Amino acid sequence: MTYFPEEVVEHIFDFVGSHRDRNTVSTVCKAWYQVERLSRRTVFVGNCYAIGPERVMARFPGINSLSVKGKPHFADFNLVPYDWGGFALPWIVAAARLCPGLEELRLKRMVVTDDGLELLARSFPNFKSLVLISCEGFSTDGLAAIATYCRGLRELDLQENEVEDHGCQWLSFFPDSCTSLVSLNFGCLKGEVNGGALERLVARCPNLRSLKLSPAVSVESLNKILARASHLVDLGTGSFAVDHRTDVYHTLMNSFPKFKSLRNLSGFWDASPCCLRAVYPVCTSLTVLNLSYAPAIQGDDLIKIICLCFKLQKLWVLDSIGDKGLAVVASTCKELQELRVFPCDIYGAGTTSVTEEGLLAVSSGCPKLNSLLYFCYQMTNAALITVAKNCPHFTRFRLCILDPGKPDPVTNQPLDEGFGAIVRSCKNIRRLSLSGRLTDQVFLYIGMYAERLEMLSIAFAGDSDKGMIYVLNGCKNLRKLEIRDCPFGDIALLKNVAKYETMRSLWMSSCDVTLGGCKALAAKMPRLNVEIINENEETYEFEENLSDRHKLEKIYVYRTVAGPRNDAPDFVWTL
Amino acid sequence: MEEKREMEGDEGNSAKSQVAGIGYEETKLKLAPPCSSASRAGTEHHDRKRRRDLSVESPEDPQNPRQRNGGTEGVREIEGDEESSAESQVSGSGYEETELKLAPPCSAASRAGTEHHDRKRRRDLSVESLGSQASRHGKPPAAKAPVVGWPPVRSYWKNTLRSRTFVKVAVDGTPYLRKVDLETYGGYRELLTAVQAMFSSCFTIDNGNRLVDLVKGTEYLPTYEDKDGDWMLIGDVPWKMFVSSCKRLRLMKSSEAVNLVDATSSSS
Numbered sequence: 001m002t003y004f005p006e007e008v009v010e011h012i013f014d015f016v017g018s019h020r021d022r023n024t025v026s027t028v029c030k031a032w033y034q035v036e037r038l039s040r041r042t043v044f045v046g047n048c049y050a051i052g053p054e055r056v057m058a059r060f061p062g063i064n065s066l067s068v069k070g071k072p073h074f075a076d077f078n079l080v081p082y083d084w085g086g087f088a089l090p091w092i093v094a095a096a097r098l099c100p101g102l103e104e105l106r107l108k109r110m111v112v113t114d115d116g117l118e119l120l121a122r123s124f125p126n127f128k129s130l131v132l133i134s135c136e137g138f139s140t141d142g143l144a145a146i147a148t149y150c151r152g153l154r155e156l157d158l159q160e161n162e163v164e165d166h167g168c169q170w171l172s173f174f175p176d177s178c179t180s181l182v183s184l185n186f187g188c189l190k191g192e193v194n195g196g197a198l199e200r201l202v203a204r205c206p207n208l209r210s211l212k213l214s215p216a217v218s219v220e221s222l223n224k225i226l227a228r229a230s231h232l233v234d235l236g237t238g239s240f241a242v243d244h245r246t247d248v249y250h251t252l253m254n255s256f257p258k259f260k261s262l263r264n265l266s267g268f269w270d271a272s273p274c275c276l277r278a279v280y281p282v283c284t285s286l287t288v289l290n291l292s293y294a295p296a297i298q299g300d301d302l303i304k305i306i307c308l309c310f311k312l313q314k315l316w317v318l319d320s321i322g323d324k325g326l327a328v329v330a331s332t333c334k335e336l337q338e339l340r341v342f343p344c345d346i347y348g349a350g351t352t353s354v355t356e357e358g359l360l361a362v363s364s365g366c367p368k369l370n371s372l373l374y375f376c377y378q379m380t381n382a383a384l385i386t387v388a389k390n391c392p393h394f395t396r397f398r399l400c401i402l403d404p405g406k407p408d409p410v411t412n413q414p415l416d417e418g419f420g421a422i423v424r425s426c427k428n429i430r431r432l433s434l435s436g437r438l439t440d441q442v443f444l445y446i447g448m449y450a451e452r453l454e455m456l457s458i459a460f461a462g463d464s465d466k467g468m469i470y471v472l473n474g475c476k477n478l479r480k481l482e483i484r485d486c487p488f489g490d491i492a493l494l495k496n497v498a499k500y501e502t503m504r505s506l507w508m509s510s511c512d513v514t515l516g517g518c519k520a521l522a523a524k525m526p527r528l529n530v531e532i533i534n535e536n537e538e539t540y541e542f543e544e545n546l547s548d549r550h551k552l553e554k555i556y557v558y559r560t561v562a563g564p565r566n567d568a569p570d571f572v573w574t575l
Numbered sequence: 576m577e578e579k580r581e582m583e584g585d586e587g588n589s590a591k592s593q594v595a596g597i598g599y600e601e602t603k604l605k606l607a608p609p610c611s612s613a614s615r616a617g618t619e620h621h622d623r624k625r626r627r628d629l630s631v632e633s634p635e636d637p638q639n640p641r642q643r644n645g646g647t648e649g650v651r652e653i654e655g656d657e658e659s660s661a662e663s664q665v666s667g668s669g670y671e672e673t674e675l676k677l678a679p680p681c682s683a684a685s686r687a688g689t690e691h692h693d694r695k696r697r698r699d700l701s702v703e704s705l706g707s708q709a710s711r712h713g714k715p716p717a718a719k720a721p722v723v724g725w726p727p728v729r730s731y732w733k734n735t736l737r738s739r740t741f742v743k744v745a746v747d748g749t750p751y752l753r754k755v756d757l758e759t760y761g762g763y764r765e766l767l768t769a770v771q772a773m774f775s776s777c778f779t780i781d782n783g784n785r786l787v788d789l790v791k792g793t794e795y796l797p798t799y800e801d802k803d804g805d806w807m808l809i810g811d812v813p814w815k816m817f818v819s820s821c822k823r824l825r826l827m828k829s830s831e832a833v834n835l836v837d838a839t840s841s842s843s
Contacts, residue, residue: 077724077727077730295741295754342728
């Protein structure tokens with residue numbers, strides 16, 4: 001292939017899509033490296049501290065799409081201190097200077113500021129798509145800047161961000177000439193919304209296909225919007241509760257039948273059972289339904305709607321659906337691929353909402369099921385073994401038994417055999433979260449069978465260092481390992497240090513690793529950042545005096561070519 | 576225990592404690608195990624919480640290997656009192672918990688030995704990291720004790736859902752639960768009227784905020800579980816405070832309400 005002119009090689013590379021493949025292709029020889037880097041259009045940076053932004057953009061000057069991820073996953077559960085890091089500004093600044101052709105930016109778990117958003121808005125004339133997931137640090141002022149300066153914006157997708165409310169006028173900043181929106185999602189905003197501005201914006205964007213509203217958008221406003229947006233494919237309602245004796249309610253009831261293309265429904269903030277009836281006419285064509293923000297919808301009403309959704313591929317619900325409701329899912333939703341069941345009452349004391357019965361039913365009724373997130377109060381080995389047999393296609397399997405360390409209630413045994421069956425049967429499993437009572441045995445199984453596993457989350461499990469060692473020695477595709485409250489210490493940490501350079505990151509909190517162990521790791525592996533997060537004010541003033549035997553509360557280890565980061569706060573030490 | 580309390584009469588302390596605004600009993604030094612019944616008598620406020628904790632707290636969980644190994648730090652710091660040790664192994668608590676100390680009830684000294692009893696302190700995140708030094712990958716906490724970051728739901732989602740004031744309503748003797756949105760009611764009277772209607776029994780509300788089943792004559796006390804996990808009588812705290820702290824409602828048969836806490840009687 002080195003005899004072909006570069007244009008031909010480049011053309012061939014056009015067919016090489018995935019990041020992984022392109023990365024591999026670039027390592028073949030210098031010529032291929034050059035062709036690849038100049039023709040690369042999309043870059044994904046899984047850890048913003050693994051490499052500096054300038055280096056990325058110097059290598060790939062032609063990119064038009066950039067994705068960057070910041071904080072470790074456990075930040076979602078308040079385990080990472082607020083000002084740990086993950087700043088987006090350096091990436092925006094570098095891109096503004098080196099990649100002015102940027103069209104798409106996707107950031108996850110990063111700190112984004114209004115200044116950053118304004119710089120972004122002003123720097124890229126072709127900017128089309130901004131996706132922010134679980135980010136924080138910005139306000140509606142930043143959104144106003146995006147609205148003002150991004151001519152030709154097609155997508156503004158804000159998912160589960162913490163956004164400071166500085167008023168509702170940001171929507172008015174979309175100029176009258178803005179008619180290009182295809183996707184607008186502001187479901188995570190908490191403040192008031194200018195209904196009129198929203199309605200006018202929707203009315204002038206004929207290509208709008210995805211619209212997700214925040215809880216502040218009233219049903220009355222929704223009615224007006226729906227009247228103008230009959231080509232929607234994806235709708236997130238705003239507030240969805242209104243007195244059934246009003247005109248607004250009657251209008252709502254008649255708003256949905258005309259939607260021929262609607263496939264995804266979500267939102268339903270505080271939906272009432274009465275109002276939920278409005279969507280029955282579109283249920284038969286739905287592929288995605290998210291009712292996880294509707295705690296007032298009880299089992300029976302959930303069943304009434306699910307009975308109609310026989311094309312459903314993705315369902316997110318609260319555990320008020322009950323095993324009974326899941327049985328209905330099993331008998332109706334034969335196309336189901338992804339199921340998420342969230343706990344309604346996270347502080348509740350084991351009110352029987354969903355158990356292993358519900359999961360069993362779905363596993364036997366839904367042959368295409370490949371992705372699961374299931375919160376429940378109990379699980380048995382027998383059920384997991386049967387689920388494994390029924391569904392060998394799982395790629396994502398996340399089970400959360402709400403009572404940490406709870407064994408199989410029937411046999412009182414740990415759940416090693418159940419999870420073992422899952423990894424043995426599901427050869428393509430890429431993501432796994434464990435819970436319940438687990439010994440080192442489950443990790444032996446995972447190390448032996450989970451060859452494609454990329455991400456593993458462990459909590460309150462294992463008996464000894466052996467558990468972690470089995471995983472590190474076994475799972476050859478492991479990229480992210482996150483562990484909390486397990487008896488894994490320095491022996492496990494140091495057993496296979498080379499492994500960490502093949503992974504994106506390791507998180508350990510409330511385990512048994514010591515300062516000495518981490519120092520040893522850092523000394524052996526200079527291309528890892530071994531970060532210690534120490535929120536204990538009593539000890540971090542005396543860091544020099546801490547003994548090597550001092551147990552560390554939180555550590556975050558990741559491979560990097562950028563060296564220790566220069567934006568770490570006081571309580572983060574990079575060894 | 577009663578005798579011990581009477582033997583110690585220290586006027587100095589009494590004057591000081593009145594200045595500080597807390598009861599005498601709470602500051603009195605006692606020779607007693609940390610947070611034992613002796614110290615308990617003097618601190619009704621802390622007391623309530625602990626009583627609840629002790630009743631919820633299960634003694635050694637045979638399923639949990641960490642407990643089997645005597646996970647509490649107390650065992651590591653043996654100070655040479657074999658009798659105490661033996662006793663504590665029998666009773667199932669760590670050495671630290673039974674060790675006698677001269678200290679005000681529930682002071683820092685006693686705190687060290689009762690990590691897993693002291694839910695209230697653990698709730699504070701910064702203290703959490705201090706505390707977890709002692710109880711490392713310690714036993715998974717008792718069912719109600721809040722653990723940082725558990726269950727693993729996004730805090731964003733948790734806040735969104737929790738800000739809704741739906742609570743479950745249970746009635747002793749009936750198998751089903753209902754849910755009510757507390758914010759839709761203006762006050763206790765409206766709430767009780769709605770609950771009365773919901774269970775469509777022949778309830779009537781008397782002046783004492785009690786519900787009486789006219790058919791059977793059984794009296795029900797409306798009670799609620801607050802954020803701390805304590806069961807309280809409805810009506811004692813201002814409505815708004817109730818709405819923000821109520822986790823669920825229960826119409827308890829009066830005859831069973833012996834251990835109920837009455838908010839107005841705590842010394843605060």
